[in-house]
Structure formats: structure tokens, C-alpha cells
Amino acid sequence: MCHRVLNLETPLKVDAAMKKTLPISMEFIYQLFSLILIVIVVHAAYVGIIRPNADAILAQQAAMIEKNKTQSTERSIYVLIRDYEQEACFILMFWALAIMAFKAVTTVRHRMLLQRDLIPLAEGVRILPEDTRELSREIQGLPPYQRNALLPRSLLAGLQRFSSTRNVQDVADATHAYCAAEGERLESELSMIRYVAWAIPSIGFIGTVRGIGDALGLAHQAIEGEIFGVTRSLGVAFNSTLIALLISIVLMFMLHQLQLLQERYVLETEAYCEDKLTRHLLTQ
Secondary structure (H helix, E strand, O other): OOOOEOOOOOOOOOOHHHHOOOOHHHHHHHHHHHHHHHHHHHHHHHHHHHHHHHHHHHHHHHHHHHHOOOOOOOOOHHHHOOOHHHHHHHHHHHHHHHHHHHHHHHHHHHHHHHHOOOOOOOOOOEEOHHHHHHHHHHHHOOOHHHHOOHHHHHHHHHHHHHHHHOOHHHHHHHHHHHHHHHHHHHHHOOHHHHHHHHHHHHHHHHHHHHHHHHHHHOHHHHHOOOOHHHHHHHHHHHHHHHHHHHHHHHHHHHHHHHHHHHHHHHHHHHHHHHHHOHHHEOOO
């Protein structure tokens, strides 16, 4: 069966800049400034709203217990989150969510390239090693933020490998290696978020130890009948653990959703390279 063949020019070498992903400095600056902004906003909320309301509620509860020691008190959200451990947990949570949002938006933008035909070929058209230069030029003409995505880099790597080796299997190996390396890179970049997800429960346990220690220090007041200070310290212990564990559950769920999005992106990119590039190659 005869195939219509594209007659194009000799291939270009892939520009080294194509192999780079989003500049690390840009992401680092984003993480740094987002952390500073989150610290300012959360601390301002605690100083201006949460702690004043919590202190007023605790003072009211102390007055009620002073009058009637059998009086039961309702739990308030302000009291539940008022302590320093909970503040640190919220700061880390919002910072981790900001990092995940950045990575998710980047992945979605790169994933949109899968909807484009970066190698426009009609069915039945085959690519010769001499055709790769013109095809590479079309991909290199993309805007920088698109050109540095996984899909264009994988296609350029496959075209370069085909022009140098004239072997279809080498092209498949090259695109697979690029996708596998990108998957490992994305996985490694989630290490900071995993650390934050681990640190949040640890901070909650620190609050538990602090609260229990304070309660033990007020044991003499409980013996004298003044139990409010002890119960308040025990509240610090249990509240910090409760908030930390709830935040950790939410954070781990969001982390797994991001990881699923990235894994699907890598797998779909590899399938795209197979469908749009590898199966159209012809070595003659």
C-alpha cells in the first residue's frame, strides 16, 4: 500500500530551553509571598476577631461557673480555634492549598494542549526523518509558557530522536522517558505539601502536650474547687488535636486529587505522543 509522504527539511536540534519546565525561581517567589500574605491575614484575623471573641466567651463562662459550678457551657468555634497551635495549623493549611492551587492551574493549562493538534497530519500521511525540522518549527512557535509544557517537549524529543536514529522504537522510548521523568518530577515536588500534611497533626499534638502540662500545673486549684483553669487548659489540649486532625484530613484529600490530576496528565500526554506522532513515523 502506498503512503503519501511529507517532503520537509532536515531536523533542528531541540533548544535546551525547551527541556525546562516552569522556572523554579518563579514558583519559589510565589510560595514565599503567599506564605507571608497568609501569615499576615491569618494573624490579623486572630488578633482582631478570633482571640477577642474567644476571651470574651471564656470570661463569660468563668463568671457563670463562679455563680453555679454545675452550670454547663456550650462550645464556641472561637474558643475551639483560639490557641497558637490552631493558628499555625491554619497558616500551614492555607499555604499548602495555595501551593496546590498553583500546581493545579499549571497542570490544567498544560493539559489544554492535549486538545490541540500540534502535529497536523491527515490520516494516511507518514513522517520521514527529513520531515522533522518543519514539524519541530511549528511546535517551537508556541508561546514560551506552552512550549515548556510536557507535551511539546516530548514531541520535540521524539522528533529529534527520529531524525538522528531513524528508529520508531527509539522515538517511543524517548517520549516514554520524558513522560516518566515528568511524572517523577511532579511527584517529588509534592514533598513539601506532604511535609506540611505531616507537620499539622504534629503541631496539634504539641498543643495537647502543652495543654495537659498547663492543666497539671493548675492541679492545686482543682483541689481547692477552682476547676475552670484546669478545664480551660484541657480544652487547649483537645481542641488543638481536633482542629489539626480535621485540617489534615481535608489537606490529604486535596493532595490526592492533585496527584490524580497530574498522573492523568502524564498518561494522556504519553498516549497523545503515541497517537499523533509514533504511529505516523515511516523509516522507509
